Amino acid sequence: MHTIFVKSEEEEYQCREDQHLLVAMKAVGKSCIPSGCHGGGCGVCKVRILAGDVERKVMSRKHVSEEEQQQGISLACRVFPRSTVTLEIYESTTHQ
Amino acid sequence: MSVMRLGHINVRVLDIEEAVDHYVNVNGMIQTHVDPLGNVYLKCWDEWDKYSVVLSPSDQAGMNHIAYKVKSDADLDMYKTRITEAGIDVEEVPAGTLEFVGRALKFKVPSEHEMYLYAEKEYVGTSVGTTNPDPWPDDLKGVGAHWVDHALLMCPFDPETGVNTVAEVTSFMVDVLDFYLVEQVMVGPDGDIQLATWLSCSNTPHDIAFVGGPVSGLHHLAYFLDSWNDVLKAADIMSKKRVKIDVTPQRHGITRGYTIYYFDPSGNRNETFAGLGYLAQPDRPVTTWTEDQLGAGIFYHTRELVESFTTVYT
Numbered sequence: 001m002h003t004i005f006v007k008s009e010e011e012e013y014q015c016r017e018d019q020h021l022l023v024a025m026k027a028v029g030k031s032c033i034p035s036g037c038h039g040g041g042c043g044v045c046k047v048r049i050l051a052g053d054v055e056r057k058v059m060s061r062k063h064v065s066e067e068e069q070q071q072g073i074s075l076a077c078r079v080f081p082r083s084t085v086t087l088e089i090y091e092s093t094t095h096q
Numbered sequence: 097m098s099v100m101r102l103g104h105i106n107v108r109v110l111d112i113e114e115a116v117d118h119y120v121n122v123n124g125m126i127q128t129h130v131d132p133l134g135n136v137y138l139k140c141w142d143e144w145d146k147y148s149v150v151l152s153p154s155d156q157a158g159m160n161h162i163a164y165k166v167k168s169d170a171d172l173d174m175y176k177t178r179i180t181e182a183g184i185d186v187e188e189v190p191a192g193t194l195e196f197v198g199r200a201l202k203f204k205v206p207s208e209h210e211m212y213l214y215a216e217k218e219y220v221g222t223s224v225g226t227t228n229p230d231p232w233p234d235d236l237k238g239v240g241a242h243w244v245d246h247a248l249l250m251c252p253f254d255p256e257t258g259v260n261t262v263a264e265v266t267s268f269m270v271d272v273l274d275f276y277l278v279e280q281v282m283v284g285p286d287g288d289i290q291l292a293t294w295l296s297c298s299n300t301p302h303d304i305a306f307v308g309g310p311v312s313g314l315h316h317l318a319y320f321l322d323s324w325n326d327v328l329k330a331a332d333i334m335s336k337k338r339v340k341i342d343v344t345p346q347r348h349g350i351t352r353g354y355t356i357y358y359f360d361p362s363g364n365r366n367e368t369f370a371g372l373g374y375l376a377q378p379d380r381p382v383t384t385w386t387e388d389q390l391g392a393g394i395f396y397h398t399r400e401l402v403e404s405f406t407t408v409y410t
Contacts, residue, residue, distance in 0.1 A: 035404075036363070036404060036407070036408035037157075037340065037342075037359040037363030037364075037365065037408055037410070038340035038359060038363070039110070039157065039340065039359050039360060039361050039362045039363030039364070040110055040157070040362065040363055041110065041156070041157030041158070041359075041362045041363020041364060041410045042157070042363045042408045042409060042410055044404075044407060044408055057111075058110045058111060058155075059110070060110065060155070060156040060157050060362075060363070060410075061155040061156050062156040062157075062158070063156075077363075
C-alpha cells in the first residue's frame with residue numbers, strides 16, 4: 001500500500017500496487033483526480049508525476065505524447081504505484 | 097428506405113489481447129476472423145453476417161469507421177449519386193477492401209466520421225440456426241449480447257462560432273441516406289439549436305445518434321439485450337469482471353431504453369441496451385427534449401446529467 005499525494009488538490013489516499021490510481025481513489029469516495037474511462041483512452045485524468053516510482057500501462061498517444069510521457073505526464077488510470085507518489089493535475093479537461 | 101441497419105463498427109484499441117478478452121468474455125461476442133494486419137473480427141450470437149465489430153490495434157482509442165448495410169447492390173449506385181450531389185466526396189472501393197464485404201462506398205459525413213455503405217457481407221448464420229431454433233444458444237459468454245444495435249457519435253459543436261455539425265450530419269442522414277428523425281434535444285435561448293439527435297432507418301428508436309461536443313469522436317457502441325433482468329445481470333457480470341461502469345442500470349428518457357454505460361479496456365464506451373421503447377415509424381411525431389430537461393432525457397431516474405456524458409469519450 002502506497003500513499004498518493006495529489007499536491008494541487010491538497011489531498012491524499014492509499015493505493016495498492018495492483019490498483020491504478022483512480023480505482024483506489026474512487027474506492028474511498030475521493031474525487032481529487034478527474035475520473036473518466038479508466039482505460040487510457042479518453043484523457044481526462046491527465047496528471048504530472050512529481051515524485052515517486054510508478055509502473056505505467058500503455059495510454060492513448062492522442063492525449064499523452066512520447067515527450068510528455070518522458071516528462072512524467074501520464075493518464076492516472078494507467079499508473080500503478082511502486083512507492084509513495086506525489087502528483088499534480090495536469091489539465092482538468094480533455095479535447096483541447 | 098434502403099439502408100437496413102448498422103453493419104459493423106471498427107474500433108481502435110490500445111491492447112488487442114485485452115480488447116478481445118473484453119469483447120468476447122464480457123460482451124459475449126464470437127471471434128470469426130483475424131486479418132494479416134492483426135485486426136480482429138467478431139459477431140454476436142444472434143447476428144448472421146460474418147462480423148459486426150472490428151478491433152484494430154492502435155496507439156489511441158476511438159472509431160476508425162462505421163458501416164451500414166443497404167438492401168441491394170443497386171442502392172449503392174443510387175446513394176453514390178446522391179452523396180456526390182450533396183457535395184461530399186465518395187469513393188467506391190472494390191469487393192474485399194473491407195474483408196468479406198462486397199463493393200462499398202466510403203465517405204466522410206459532415207461530423208468528420210468515416211462511413212461505409214455496403215450491400216453484401218459473407219453470411220455465416222446465427223448460433224441457433226434457422227430451422228426450429230431454440231430461443232438462445234448454450235455456452236453464451238459474459239452478457240451474451242444479441243447484436244450490435246446502434247452507435248452514438250460526438251460531433252463538433254460550438255454555437256458561439258456557428259459550428260453545429262449535429263444539425264449538418266442529421267440533415268445529411270435524413271436527406272441523403274433516408275434515415276428519419278425520431279428524437280432530438282433543442283438548446284439555446286430560443287430552443288432552436290439542435291444539440292443531439294436520434295435517427296432510425298428501421299423500426300427501432302435509433303440506428304444512430306449524434307451529440308454535440310468539442311471534437312469529433314465515438315461516444316459509445318451499444319449492444320441489444322432482451323430485458324431489464326438481462327441488464328441487471330449484465331451489471332453483475334461487469335462488477336465480477338472489474339469492468340469500469342460509467343452509469344449503472346438506469347432508464348433513458350430518450351428512446352425509453354434500459355441502459356448500462358461501461359468502458360472497454362481502451363476506454364471506448366460500450367452500452368448494453370434493452371427495451372425497444374416504442375415502434376419507430378417515419379410518420380411518428382418527433383419527440384423533442386428541451387435544454388432544462390436534458391438530464392431527465394438522458395438519465396430518467398436521477399434527472400441529472402453527469403459531466404462524463406459529454407466530456408468522456410474517445
